[in-house]
Amino acid sequence: MPKFRTADINDFFNLTGGGVRRYHLEKLRYMAKRDDIEYHLLLPSDRAAIEVFGNARVHHVPALHVGAGYRLMLNPLRLRAVLQTIQPDLVEVGSPYNTPDMVRFALWGRDVPIVGFWHANYPVTDIGRVFARQGERAGKLGERLAWWWARRTYGQFAATMAATDCMIEQLQGNGVGRVVHTPLGVDTQMFHPKHRDHALRQSWGAGPEQVVMAWAGRLSEEKNYHALLGAYEILRSTTDHKPVLVIAGHGPGLPEAQALAARYPEVRCLGFVEQSRQMAKILASVDVLAALCPYETFGLAAVEAMASGAAVLGAAQMSIGELLSVCRSGIALEHATPESVAEAWLELLRPGRAALLGARGRVEVEQRYSWRATFSRIVQVYQQVLAEANHARLLGPAITPLLTDDTAPSSDDHELPEERLHL
Secondary structure, three states, X not given: OOOEEEEEEOOOOOOOOOHHHHHHHHHHHHHOOOOOEEEEEEEEEOOOEEEEEOOEEEEEEEOEEEEXXXXXXXXXXXXXXXXXXXXXXXXXXXXXXOHHHHHHHHOOOOOOOEEEEOOOOHHHHHHHHHHHHHOHHHHHHHHHHHHHHHHHHHHHOOEEEEOOHHHHHHHHHOOOOOEEEXXXXXXXXXXXXXXXXXXXXXXXXXXXXXXXXXXXXXXXXHHOHHHHHHHHHHHHHHOOOOOEEEEEOOOOOHHHHHHHHHHOOOEEEEEOOOOHHHHHXXXXXXXXXXXXXXXXXXXXXXXXHHHOOOEEEEEOOHHHHHHHHHHOOEEEEOOOOHHHHHHHHHHHOOOOHHHHHHHHHHHHHHHHOOHHHHHHHHHHHHHHHHHHHHHHHHHOOOOOOOOOOOOOOOOOOOOOHHHOOOO
């Protein structure tokens, strides 16, 4: 297929971490090496600027700061001007609210196919869960309205990519068609048990045989960090254990995590860890990761922990539950409450239990997940959508199934763009 030009647009890119940020940084370094694609990543920013990485470009688009590391692109004329300069053959949209309509306006007058990536289960997490504070009926109404919006936006795209089977089932069950399974990946050389740092563990107050629990991700309500902090309080008040807990993350719950660390010397609150290499060292140096969010669309931190040789204590719902079922590398909780987390935590403190689960997870992740496989598959989606668009221009629409084959995993070991990206 001839060289083509693609633009990637996402308001969910957060400067303080998260799976969406990791997805785009990994994609950027992959696309920078491709000679057959001219890749443009449009990110909400505090300024207008362009950065060049091989065959890839990062366009900083001035956007409104809305707190917690997020910005929203609200000026459709500005977005239209950027896309007119790029002249993409295909556009990927990764955020659901105003972005799809803004992109359609920005492409008005041009026959450019749009694909979507379903990064967040927002009808449930952002709308239904928030509306439910006013009552069960309000929650259900909010979720129905959000799924209507999803059908109106993502449902009209040429294709929608989703990372897990359970998310695909939910999308299709709510009327969003043409969904293709596109698992995310992990750099299994960066996230590797060999990076275990005993000096780092000692700085946390952990002995060689002590089990260290970790949290890695946003400290926000939907992530269910409260269950972990509550479980720690239960263990300290009802048992003789003084478990070591390492919290790496940022968000509204950071003051609570810092308060827990101030009360107990065995709790370390690291805040936002910017560099992946440092996070890889942390995950290799802990023994268990808590991934308690019941809404995840993939659970990237959990996969990175598995690759690092850590066991996972996770929610049984949605993607974390699916990952644990596939990789058999931890404990899945049907109801991740402080009490149930504390009970499972005690189970993982048994000698050798966490190490056995972590070793099993490492083997499974090596066989199943890689960023190269992820982005090779995404390029195949792009190519098929472009081929269908060209066919439709000449002969009329011809819809064919999207991708039934999988790309084999392989390692990723070249430079990370976050080390040079001026965010």
